[in-house]
Each structure stands twice: as C-alpha cells, then as structure tokens.
Amino acid sequence: MKQLHVSNAPHIHSGDSTQKIMLDVVIAMFPAAAVSVVLFGLKAFWIIATCVISAVLSEYLFNLACGKKSTIHDLSAVVTGLLLALNLSTKVALWQCVVGSVFAIVVVKGLFGGIGKNIVNPAIAARVFMLLTFSTVIGGATPTIKGDGVLASGATPLVGLNEGTQSATLGQLFLGTHGGTIGETCALALLLGFAYLVARKVIKWYVPAAYVATTFLCYIVFTGSFTLALSHVLAGGLLLGAIFMATDYVTTPVTNKGRVVFCIGCGLLTFIIRQFTSYPEGVSISILVMNLLVPFIEKLTAKKTLGGIK
C-alpha cells in the first residue's frame, strides 16, 4: 500500500485563507472604487489601476530580488494598492502613484519582513509620505460629475467645517458629491463595504464604530451641534480610515478589545488634529500614530487565560 499522509491534528480546516480575507477586503472596497470613477471620471480609474498594478509588481519584484517565495497570490498587495488609490485625489500624477505604491510595498512592508511583519499600515504610510513629498495630493479635488448638488469648491469640506462655514449639505456628504480623495467622499459606498466585511466576519462591527463614535461624541461635546458632528463623520477620510485602515489585522492589536482601544485612540487623535491643529484632516496620522502604539495596547488588553497563573 502507498504511504499514508501523517500530520498533526487537527485534520480538518475551516477553509479560510489569507487570500480569501484579502479578496473580501477588495470586494468591500469595490463600491467605493466604482463610485470614485463615477464621481471623478476616468482619472480615478487610472489612479486605481496604476496603484494596484505597481503595488503588485513591486511586491513580486521585491520577493524575486530577495530570493523569497512570491506572495502576490495572497492579494495583500492588491489591497494596499487599492487602499492607497482611494486615498489620493485626482490631482495626483500617475508617476506619483507609482512612487507611492513602491514606497508602501518595499519600504513599509517588504523591508520589515513582508506580510504580517510591517509595523504601520503601508497604504497610510505611503499616503503620508506622498502628502509630504507631493503637496498636490492634499485637500482633494472636485468631482467631475455635473449636476445641481455638486460643489464647486475644490478642497475637502473639512476646510469649510473648520472655518465655521458649512460648505456641503449632509446629503452631499453622504452621496459623495463633494471634494476629497477619490475613495473617501461617498459615505454610502463605504458603508456598503462595511456591511460586507461585517457579514463576511472579516471585521467586527464595533471596531470601526468605536472610531467613528469617538470622533462623533467629541464633536457633540465640543460643539454641541449634531449636524456639525455628523458632517465631521461623513467628510474627509474618517469612514474610509475607520472601515478599511483601522481594521487592518497586521497593524492593529490582535484582540477585539485591543482593537476597540486602538480605535478610540484613533478617534480622539482625529478630533484633536482636526480641531486644534492647522491641518484639516487627521485620520491618516491618527492611525499611523496608533499603529506605533499597538504593542503597548496589546500588553494592556491581553486576555486572561482561564485558570492561568500569571
């Protein structure tokens, strides 16, 4: 008889894989990506295509150069590329997209050991890198879509909010017909992605909710205005960040409790930056800072082993 396979228990598996999880994230980002093309035109499509292709290609080439096994099949590079694209405005040049993607994959992820080893979120780090390097991506661009409800002002409505002028209605903020990065403006599309991720059990609903709720409550307490607080939730990168970046497994704490703490920290920081600094956004930097605090949060929120003696 032929040799039997012998391996450690368990002998069955849930069938989940890194690839399936990443595919779910890509699917969840699809509404936002599709809407971005509707709102911002073909340029949005080219930004997405450039970021995704250059991210995947740089991961492939980096692994090749290092003599490592290719990891592009796990789709994490696609997620990084897509996420970065959604965080850019149509003012960005395509070659800048390439630089950003290479930075994300090679510097932030690859050099730290590849998937699972990076300390900060590659897409966010790349976005912040691009903010500092190519100032054109700041602020966002006006949607190209024509219609009555479309705003003329180019920058993100956050600038208006901070100056005390409500420049976009809640309806506009919800549907995304206002300025911003290509993926952040349409709250509806982002919420669809959120629902999908929760339904597929990729994320727990209360993790991004903790982020959004913290910022929301801070504004309610600080300004006393429900509309203003809601505008802050819908405008800028808060939803995109809370749903897709503050839930990245690799760069957030490992337990759900830790993730909630992480998100509350992000929410507080976002409020502080938006309200008290000269910079209108705050999501990227908040998440970046909290990424660095993950080991500390994990230590504080470690689960107690049942019956274990510490």
Next chain:
Amino acid sequence: MKNISSLHVPHNKHTDKLDPIRIAVPNEVVLPMNMHSGHDAEPIVSVGDYVRVGQLIAREEGRFSSPVHATVSGTVVEIAPIKHGDGKEVIAIRIESDGKMEADPNLKAPVINNCDEFLQAVRESGVVGLGGAAFPTWAKFNEAKNPDYKVDTVLVNAAECEPYITSDHKMMTLHPDLIADGIEYLRKYMGEYLGEAVFKICVEKNKPDAIEILKQTFEGKDYVVIHELDAIYPQGAKQVMLYNATGRVAVAGKRFPSFGALIINVSSLAKMAEYLNTGMPLVERIVTVDGPAVTEPKIVIAPIGTRISYLMEQVTVEGEIGKVVVGGPMNGTAVFSTESPIVKVANAVLIFGEKESVLPDFSACIHCGRCIDKCPVNIDVVSVERALRHPNEEKREKKLIETGVRQCVDCGCCSYVCPANRPLLAWNQDAKWWLKQYAASKKEGGKN
C-alpha cells in the same frame, strides 16, 4: 453564566441513526501494552498459549497502569514490538483467532464488599478513560478518596463534541441501563466520598434521542442531572466541561478533583458497570468508521486489537486514500500504517481522501487574532511560537508561561481557524512538552 466561547465545526454525525453492527471475527488481533496512559502492562502469556475472550494476558505494571485481556479466543502467536499508530515502539501480543469467540469460563462478576474491593475490581476491568485520555479509571476514582478533595459533582462526559464520532452516542441509546448501573455502583461503594455528589451527565444537544432516553432512565433520581450542552466544539474538553457545567475554573497545575469534581467518560462508566455486572472486562468497543472519503459510513462493534485495515474493509471508500485518523478529526492521530490495531480509546476510524489529506503550506501570521478569539481558554496563541524560539531558556520559560499555553486543552480550534494554515496546536504541544522537560531538568539540577 457565561459559557466558554468556542467554535462551530461541521458535525458530520452520519452514523447517529445507524445501529452498530458486530463485525465478523477478525483473523487476528494485536494488543499493544500501552493502551492506557502510564506504565506499559506486562505480558503474562507465552507464544503458543491458548487464550479465551476476557482472559488476562498482561498485568498491570507500576503505579498507573491497566491490564490487558484477550479480545478473541485463539492462540498467542507473537509477543514482539510493533510500531504503534504514533510511531512509538511497544510490545504487543498477537493472537490468532479460532473464530469461536469463546469466553473465558472463569469469568464471573466480582464480589465487592467495600470501597477498596470496588477499586480493585475497576482495576481488573481494564477500563480506562475512553474519551481519549486513556487514564486508568480506577486511578481517577482513587483520587477522589484524598481527604483534601471534596467532590460534589461527578461529570459524566457524554459531549462527544468531535465531528463524525458517534460511539458514546450509541452507548447512551443502547445501554442506558449500564450507565445507570455505573452511577449506582459509585454511589454504593464510594458513598463515603461521592454519596452526596450530583452526577451531571453532560450531553450535546445534537443527540436529542440520547437525551430523551437518559431522561427516562433517570426519572425521579434527583442525584442525576442531564446537562444539555450547546453543540459547540470543544464541549468535551474537561476544563471546558467543568466550566460550562459548574462554573468552576480548572486552575493550571492542580489535580482535577481539587475543583470538587470528577470527570468520567460515559462509555468508560458503562464498560465499568458491564464488568461489575458480568465479569467481562473491556474487550470490545463501538467504533465509528467514517470520514470524508467514506461513501457509506458504518458504526461497528469490534474486538479491541482489530487491525484498522480490517475495519476499513467494512465501508466503501471513494477515490484514493490519503490519510487515516484514529479518533476525531480535530484531535485524533493520523496513523503511519493501517496495520496498526485499534486500541481501547479508538472511538473512530476516519478515512480521508488524498485531496483532504494534504494541507497547504503555512504562510505568515497576519495577526487576525482568530486563534485567540476561538481559544476556549484564551491562550495568547499568537505569541507561543515566538516565545518557543527564544534563545534564553529562562526567558523562554517565562514568556511561554505568560502566554497561558499550559492551559491548552489540545482542542485544535486555533489551527482550524488559522487563515495562514499555521500548525498552532502542534506548537502549543511543543511548548507544553518543553515546559515540562525544562521544569523537570530544573528540579533535577536543584537536587544535585
């Protein structure tokens, strides 16, 4: 009370409606001397001896051990080391069957007058923990005599939470009388220690017929509680069962009775009662023969020592066989050879096709935390592997203990859910093994 959170695994209890079939007498049986945890038993027969069913062929040796009895009638043809299912070598007695299955005429129900005689009888029954631990049953009861422990609950483990397996289920539906007898024996002969105890028969809700039968059997007996458990793996792990049935926490490094509870597998209890009733020791058992590659699963009654290959002949298998597991798919052992015999604890033989047998290579941990989320006892599974590789032994020990890995119940939920296919359970087991070795070596070093 909050239940321990665990995992939904497909039940696949295909054989729960079938009646166990007694298989045709195998041509030979192979009986290893280590079918229990503890010291190997010592053969007392020689090659050429004629033995009958139930006859003692190997006696206990050492403090924790269990005797072995002939499971067919026939001639002892070989006493030699075999490679056991897990690759270890062990002495085994091979008996060629004469096909008559003639019972040893000297067998008779033991005469018991007191607790010591009762424990002696349970020793002689050869019964061990049939749920998988194979701890000699008498030793378990013996522990309850320790005056430091006040046992107020006896957990009868009938969860059978692993997929496929239906062996305990069948024991409950076919022999509720033996379970009742077992409880009465314990109350009668260990009354001093267990007289006030509540017997909680813990059954998963996916066995409604067994629950119904048990409820009828124990109607009016207030010292027996049928405790229904949600069918969520791993309800049968003793630490999980203790918590979910009594709310008590099994603290690391302490003996189980110190939590005021004993735990005994339902089939062990029934087999013990069978011996006390008739004098027939543990010579056969119910085995589920199933698995992903099996098209027509069966549940059979087979003499212990029957070769796995003989049991596999009882079912139809589709496609090429890739792996054969004795026990459940979550916790069972993949065997090297189907010529290995089934041992006392072998509640199932599962046959996997080639496709289901090859696990994909594991990839990098993405920190998703599912292993921790699904761990019934909240071990920091993610950190175990890194701690295990720490170059400094003292720090390695400290870090491993911090992960809580000593509390691991071996359920395998972590590996099951890992999207990167990492062998987390195996690392946990490595860690536990290393911690034991290191603690022992430190103790020895201290003495010198």
